[in-house]
Structure formats: structure tokens, C-alpha cells
Amino acid sequence: MASGGRTQLCRSLVLFSLIALLSTKLFSACIASPQFEGFGDEEEPIEETEELDETITFRSTSHPPITHSSDFQPPESAETADQTQEGEQQQTPPPPSSVASTFEYWDEDEFEGIPMHNQPTKEEEPQPEETLKNQTADDSPVAPSSTRRSSYHVEMICVSFLIAFAVNYFTGKRENENIALAWAAHFATKDSIFEKNFSLLGTGDGKDTPLLLKEGQNVFKFYASGRRFCQSLLATMELQSRHDLISRLYNLVVPCKDQITFEVFMNDDSMDQVVFALAKKKVAKVMHKESKDLQRFATLLSPPANRKWVPDDLTVISESREVASDLINDAVLDQVFGEKAFEKFGKSFISLHFSDQYPGSQRKVLIFKFTLPPANKMSDMTRLVLLVPYYIDLIGRYKLGSQARSKAETARAKLAQELFKELQIARQEALQKKKAERRKLVEEAESKLTAEAIRKKEEKERARQMKKAMPKVKMTRVH
Structure with missing residues (x-):
């Protein structure tokens, strides 16, 4: 029995020692695992x-x-x-x-x-460096030249567009300047039309002052003064945006022409009651809808039957037929607005607009609008430019007849009454608005009062009403 007990004890000790060794081995392997960072080296072998x-x-x-x-x-x-x-x-x-x-x-x-x-298996065995280099050289795809070129297409397009934009900017700027200088050289230099009709040309008093004022790459202005019947003249050239590549491409699809506008500011005592316009048919309809003075005073006139008139391409808008016949006289018809003369010299014509009720700071204005020809053909618009001094003198001397004057005065008096009524309505609306704002402020102030303050205010209001209702007693002294 003793020997059997000893052998059993030895077996249990050996089994226990084996279990302890297995547990220590597993614990050391868990510590060496890569999931537990910092507790052991990954490549450390397990004993x-x-x-x-x-x-x-x-x-x-x-x-x-x-x-x-x-x-x-x-x-x-x-x-x-x-x-x-x-x-x-x-x-x-x-x-x-x-x-x-x-x-x-x-x-x-x-x-x-x-x-x-x-x-490590046979497939994972380390290979020499030469074989690795050969494998990488064989495996790497060789990019064809077409793909390399296609990767730079966007950059090439952007760079070429920027270069084209810069070149077009300088060339378009030079083209606009050449057109403006050609006009000034033909009409604003010595012995030209404006030099003969105005005493002061340009923006300054000196001799070296520039004739043109550049307000943009496509906007140029010319100023003249010193003439009877008018205060000054302002010519504005609005050219195509040739310096802008996108605008130039747009103008190829939607054509646009260079324009020049003459604004003559008349003296107050040098212009009678005249509202008149002459333009091409489409432009005339737009002017009659958008211009307030033409809406209120003028109407579209049909051509007279007993005299020469403007071509069918033009439309006359006037306050009276008398004014239209006086301003479109035979001299003007022979020089510019006759059928034969207009075909030859009227290609650049857009519109005329004369008004003593023009909406703006200057009430009495003459406006001429023409298109500009190319720089080498400025002489084609000479007769149109001559209309500017001609109509300054004609309007300055013109006087209405009795019938046309009475009609014009009646229309202006009616307009004055309408404007007065509109002014009164605007004043009443402003007063009502102020009262409403004041009432709102009082209501807001009353809403913030306490009950005691409201009671005192009501008592004061009641006393005031009672005092107002009492009869007035007049005291006299008896001597």
C-alpha cells in the first residue's frame, strides 16, 4: 500500500509539473504575440x-x-x-x-x-538581387508615348488659351485706340468740323491737353464747348470689346458695331418746347416705349402725302406734325435723309432725339447716335457729323407756331398737374408712415408701463376730458 501510494504521488507530481510547463510556455507565447505591443520582440524565438x-x-x-x-x-x-x-x-x-x-x-x-x-516555403525562399531586378523590370508596364502626351493635354490647352488671351488683349486694345484716334484726327484736329464750330476742344484749357479721354479699353470720350445756343458737347465712343477674347468670340456669333453718341446740352432760353425723334423702325419702337418724354408728348407719325419724306426704313416720332416738317426740311432731305442720299450716306445712322423734357439733370438735350466705320473709312460719316452743328443752330433759332405752342403748353400744364398730384400723394404717404411709426412707439412704451403708471395716466386723461367738457366762463370787472 505504501509503495502504491508513493507511485501514485510521483505520477501526480509529474503530471502537475507537465501542466505547469505547458501553461508557462503558452503564457510566454501570448506575451510574445504581435497583438501585445511593447511586451516582447516579434522575432524573439520561444525556448x-x-x-x-x-x-x-x-x-x-x-x-x-x-x-x-x-x-x-x-x-x-x-x-x-x-x-x-x-x-x-x-x-x-x-x-x-x-x-x-x-x-x-x-x-x-x-x-x-x-x-x-x-x-518559409520554397516559394518564399529569398531570391538573389539579380532575379528580383529582372522580375521588377519585366512586371513594370511600359507607358506608351501617347499616354504620356495625353496627360499634358489639359495643361497645353490652358497655356495656349492664356497666350491667346494675352495676345488678343494687346492687339484688341491697339485696334480700339486706332479707331478712336482716327475719328479724332478726322473730326477734332485743325481745320476740322468741331475745330471750326467750337472754341474749346478737349478736357483742359492748355494747348497740350489730350482730345480724347479714355475711360476703358473700349470707351473714349470727347468734350467740346464754346458755342452759341449750347453749353457743351459730349461725344462718347463705345467700341467693341476687342481686348476681351470671349467677347470677340461672342461678337462673331452675335455681331455688334462700334457706336458714337453726341449729347448737346442746350441753353434754357435757346430751345423752344420741342419733342422730336427720328430713328430706324425697330429702334423707334424701343425708344417710344422706354423714353418717358416720348411716351407723354409724342406719337408715331405717318408720312405726309404732299411732300418728300424720309425713307420707309425710318420712323418719325414727334409732338406735332408742324415740328416734324420744320425739322426735316428740304436741305436735310437732300443731304442725308432723302432716299438716294440715305442709301449712300445714311448707313451709319441710328437715331436723333431732341427734347426739352428729357429725364435727367439736363432737361434740354439734343442726342445723335451713329455707328462708327473702320479706321480707314472715317470720311463716310462726314455728312452725319455735320448734322450736329446744323441742328444746334436750327433748334436754337426755331420758334413754334401758335397752334403748336398752345398744344405744347396744354400738354406741359397737364403734366405739371399730374406731377403735383403725385408729389402730394407721396407727401401724404410719408406723413401717414411717420404717424404709424409714432403710434407704434407709443404703444410699445405703454406696454412697458406698470399698473400704477397706467392708472395715473388714465386719471390725467379723464381730468383733461372733464375740463374740456366744462363750459367756458368769461369774467368781467364791474367798476
Whole structure:
């Protein structure tokens, strides 16, 4: 009994020591796992004890799947195990990866922290540097020249557009300047039309002052003064935006012409009650809708039957037929607005607009609008430019007849009454608005008062009403 108890005790001690060794080995492997950073080196080998190899043998070549318990076999002797291992190695090819063979059914989410030792296979054996270089050279795709060029298409387009924009800016700027200078050289220099009709040309008093004032790359202005019947003349040239490449491309699709506008500001005592306009048909309709003075005073006139008149392409808008016939006289018809003369010299004509009720700071204005020809053909608009001084003198001397004057005065008196009524309505609306704002402020102030303050205010209001209702007593002294 004693010997049996001793042997059993020895067996239990050996079993306990083996369990302790296994637990320490597993604990060290868990610490060396890459999931626990900072607790050990990844490449540090795990020490294997000789006692464990001597006592217990494991099937290291092919582990059975963990989930299947029917593949378990009893341990064999050492010699038979070695023979079976050598036979299996000769018959079966080596597995591609030890991890795939050992942990084929391994659940990584369930068993975390247990190391997986990868043994290098034949495919993963280190290769020499020359073979690696050859493989990389063969595997790297060679980009054809077309793909390399296509990668720069966007950059090439952007750079070419910027270059074209810059070149067009300077060339378009020079073209506009040439047109403006050509006009000034033909009409505003010595012995020209404006030099003969105005004493002061340009923006200054000196001799070296420039004739043109440049307000933009496509806007130029010319100023003249010193003439009877008028205060001054302002000519504004609005040219195409040739310096802008996008605008130039747009003008190719939607054509646009260069324009010049003459504004003559008449003296108050030099212009009678005249509202008159002459323009091409489409322009005349737009002017009659948009201009307030033409809406209120003028109407579209039909051509008279007993005299020469303007071509069918033009429309006359006037306050009375008398004014229209006096302003479109035979001299004007022979020079510009006759059928034959207009075909030859009226290509650049757009409109005329004379008004003593023009909406703006200056009430009495003459406005002429023409298109500008190319720089080398400025002489084509000479007769149109001559209309400016001609109509300044004609309007300055013109006096209405009795019938036309009475009609004009009646229309202006009616307009004055309408304007007065509109002014009274605007004043009443302003007063009502002020009263409403004041009432709102009082209501807001009353809403903030306390009950005691409201009671006192009501008492004061009641006393004031009672005092107002009492009869007035007049006291007299008896001597």
C-alpha cells in the first residue's frame, strides 16, 4: 500500500509539473504575440525545453482540425512516428504555407493572442538581387508615348488659351485706340468740323491737353464747348470689346458695331418746347416705349402725302406734325435723309432725339447716335457729323407756331398737374408712415408701463376730458 501510494504521488507530481510547463510556455507565447505591443520582440524565438520533448511527442507535421474530434489517433512509438513522417513527406508535396495547413479551421476572433509560426516555403525562399531586378523590370508596364502626351493635354490647352488671351488683349486694345484716334484726327484736329464750330476742344484749357479721354479699353470720350445756343458737347465712343477674347468670340456669333453718341446740352432760353425723334423702325419702337418724354408728348407719325419724306426704313416720332416738317426740311432731305442720299450716306445712322423734357439733370438735350466705320473709312460719316452743328443752330433759332405752342403748353400744364398730384400723394404717404411709426412707439412704451403708471395716466386723461367738457366762463370787472 505504501509503495502504491508513493507511485501514485510521483505520477501526480509529474503530471502537475507537465501542466505547469505547458501553461508557462503558452503564457510566454501570448506575451510574445504581435497583438501585445511593447511586451516582447516579434522575432524573439520561444525556448523549448528538452524535458517536454522527451516526455511527450506531438504530431507536428499535420495537425488535425480543431473542430473535428473524430480524427484523433492514439500516440505511437517514436520509431513508428518517424517512419510515418518520412513516408508522408515523400508521398505528399509540401504545403504552400504552414499557417494554412496548421490553422485551416482556425477562428481568429475566438482565439486571439496565440502565435502562428510561419515556416518559409520554397516559394518564399529569398531570391538573389539579380532575379528580383529582372522580375521588377519585366512586371513594370511600359507607358506608351501617347499616354504620356495625353496627360499634358489639359495643361497645353490652358497655356495656349492664356497666350491667346494675352495676345488678343494687346492687339484688341491697339485696334480700339486706332479707331478712336482716327475719328479724332478726322473730326477734332485743325481745320476740322468741331475745330471750326467750337472754341474749346478737349478736357483742359492748355494747348497740350489730350482730345480724347479714355475711360476703358473700349470707351473714349470727347468734350467740346464754346458755342452759341449750347453749353457743351459730349461725344462718347463705345467700341467693341476687342481686348476681351470671349467677347470677340461672342461678337462673331452675335455681331455688334462700334457706336458714337453726341449729347448737346442746350441753353434754357435757346430751345423752344420741342419733342422730336427720328430713328430706324425697330429702334423707334424701343425708344417710344422706354423714353418717358416720348411716351407723354409724342406719337408715331405717318408720312405726309404732299411732300418728300424720309425713307420707309425710318420712323418719325414727334409732338406735332408742324415740328416734324420744320425739322426735316428740304436741305436735310437732300443731304442725308432723302432716299438716294440715305442709301449712300445714311448707313451709319441710328437715331436723333431732341427734347426739352428729357429725364435727367439736363432737361434740354439734343442726342445723335451713329455707328462708327473702320479706321480707314472715317470720311463716310462726314455728312452725319455735320448734322450736329446744323441742328444746334436750327433748334436754337426755331420758334413754334401758335397752334403748336398752345398744344405744347396744354400738354406741359397737364403734366405739371399730374406731377403735383403725385408729389402730394407721396407727401401724404410719408406723413401717414411717420404717424404709424409714432403710434407704434407709443404703444410699445405703454406696454412697458406698470399698473400704477397706467392708472395715473388714465386719471390725467379723464381730468383733461372733464375740463374740456366744462363750459367756458368769461369774467368781467364791474367798476
